[in-house]
Amino acid sequence: MIKDIQQQILKLKEENDICILAHCYQSPEILEVADFTGDSFALSVKASQVENKTVIMCGVRFMAETVKILSPNKKVILANPSAGCPMAEMMDKEVISLVKEQYPDYTVVAYINTTSELKTICDVCVTSSSALEICKKIDNDNILFIPDCNLGDWISKQLPEKNFKLLNGGCPTHAKMSERDVLKAKELHPNALFLVHPECTPDVVALADYVGSTTGIMDYAKQSDAKEFIIGTENSIVTHLQMSCPDKMFYPLSKDCICHNMKATTLVDVLNCCKGDFGEEIILDDHVYTEAKRCIDEMIRLG
Ligand code: 13P
Ligand code: SF4
Numbered sequence: 001m002i003k004d005i006q007q008q009i010l011k012l013k014e015e016n017d018i019c020i021l022a023h024c025y026q027s028p029e030i031l032e033v034a035d036f037t038g039d040s041f042a043l044s045v046k047a048s049q050v051e052n053k054t055v056i057m058c059g060v061r062f063m064a065e066t067v068k069i070l071s072p073n074k075k076v077i078l079a080n081p082s083a084g085c086p087m088a089e090m091m092d093k094e095v096i097s098l099v100k101e102q103y104p105d106y107t108v109v110a111y112i113n114t115t116s117e118l119k120t121i122c123d124v125c126v127t128s129s130s131a132l133e134i135c136k137k138i139d140n141d142n143i144l145f146i147p148d149c150n151l152g153d154w155i156s157k158q159l160p161e162k163n164f165k166l167l168n169g170g171c172p173t174h175a176k177m178s179e180r181d182v183l184k185a186k187e188l189h190p191n192a193l194f195l196v197h198p199e200c201t202p203d204v205v206a207l208a209d210y211v212g213s214t215t216g217i218m219d220y221a222k223q224s225d226a227k228e229f230i231i232g233t234e235n236s237i238v239t240h241l242q243m244s245c246p247d248k249m250f251y252p253l254s255k256d257c258i259c260h261n262m263k264a265t266t267l268v269d270v271l272n273c274c275k276g277d278f279g280e281e282i283i284l285d286d287h288v289y290t291e292a293k294r295c296i297d298e299m300i301r302l303g
């Protein structure tokens with residue numbers, strides 16, 4: 001059944017000149033039909049290089065908006081229109097405009113998990129894999145980092161020479177994991193290394209053997225000589241790692257670390273998008289293309 005649907009998708013992709021981009025949090029059956037998979041940064045870079053007429057994004061809304069901004073002449077489809085990112089929708093342009101007035105000398109650094117409308121008033125975007133490098137290179141010691149205070153806290157601790165102003169936003173999925181979960185998992189798996197995403201809270205991050213983006217965690221686990229790992233990020237990464245490294249053991253930090261927004265997209269949604277029967281075509285206001293693009297281009301240039 002799954003194989004049948006995948007075959008239909010592959011055929012339609014070819015016939016209709018479609019490229020499928022999928023974030024690593026998508027299910028294995030979607031990753032198998034994707035032309036390119038990766039973390040948020042890798043997907044943004046890929047988005048600017050795609051040659052197909054149509055791009056289907058299997059991820060959440062801000063990712064599809066990023067693709068559209070980088071490839072305005074392509075038809076960009078969000079595979080499941082209900083897939084939003086709660087962190088990206090936490091802060092809007094109006095609120096951040098007011099905050100900016102209070103911090104006129106600060107460079108506004110926006111995590112890519114923001115709406116395209118909000119990006120229009122920010123200076124540079126970052127992803128979890130590029131944030132440290134970019135914040136280091138910014139030619140200003142004052143940084144207003146939005147919206148994820150956990151990622152911002154992790155970066156600020158590594159750049160003590162800079163002044164960071166953080167706001168109270170973050171990922172509800174990663175914030176669910178607690179120090180208690182870590183102590184419990186370490187007790188159950190005393191030989192395991194603990195790998196964590198910087199969207200987790202500082203008390204969880206402080207206990208990690210390695211902190212990094214989705215791709216960073218996967219690369220670290222694959223290259224490490226260790227045989228057991230506790231994974232502190234979205235649980236699909238546990239599944240993917242277990243499939244790619246069958247000789248190692250991967251344990252989720254918490255069974256609750258599931259992003260239901262990322263899981264909203266199904267293989268049938270992707271098939272229906274290829275048929276032109278489902279998904280939402282991303283259309284943005286004219287000013288967004290130029291103003292938000294400046295912020296994303298700056299990320300690609302510095303990252
Ligand atoms: P990365 O893909 O940049 O690691 O971010 C994780 C995430 O939460 C995506 O929404
Ligand atoms: Fe947003 Fe968190 Fe889900 Fe990523 S994991 S899409 S940041 S809610």
